[in-house]
Amino acid sequence: xxxxxxxxxxxxxxxxxxxxxxxxxxxxxxxxxxxxxxxxxxxxxxxxxxxxxxxxxxxxxxxxxxxxxxxxxxxxxxxxxxxxxxxxxxx
Numbered sequence: 029x030x031x032x033x034x035x036x037x038x039x040x041x042x043x044x045x046x047x048x049x050x051x052x053x054x055x056x057x058x059x060x061x062x063x064x065x066x067x068x069x070x071x072x073x074x075x076x077x078x079x080x081x082x083x084x085x086x087x088x089x090x091x092x093x094x095x096x097x098x099x100x101x102x103x104x105x106x107x108x109x110x111x112x113x114x115x116x117x118x119x
Contacts, residue, residue: 029052029053029054029105030050030052030102030106031050031052031053031059031062031104031106031107031108031109031110032048032049032050032107032108032109032110033045033048033050033051033054033059033063033109033110033111033112034038034047034048034109034110034111034112035049035112036113036114038114039070039073039074039112042067042068042069043067048053049066049067051066054103054104055100055101055102055103055104056069056087056089056094056099056100056102057079057100057111058104059104059110060100064097074112080100081099081100083115083117085112085115086089086114086115087110087111088110088111088113089102089104089108089110090107090108090109091111095117096112104105
């Protein structure tokens, strides 16, 4: 199963400057583990010490925010596109 993960610029240092990575996984959690095996160190930037997604990141599956799906248990299928989007704050 191939999932395309869109990597934001600040995390591309873990992906050898690639903006897209192909990986596997049946859920967001499994996809993050697969991404970590390909790009060591990236999981610590995406998840906290308990394995929960960091607050300042938003994850989308095919343009759907996983907060409105099943969170980190959101199912993935072959051909899905996962976007990791840093939250933007300001005033």
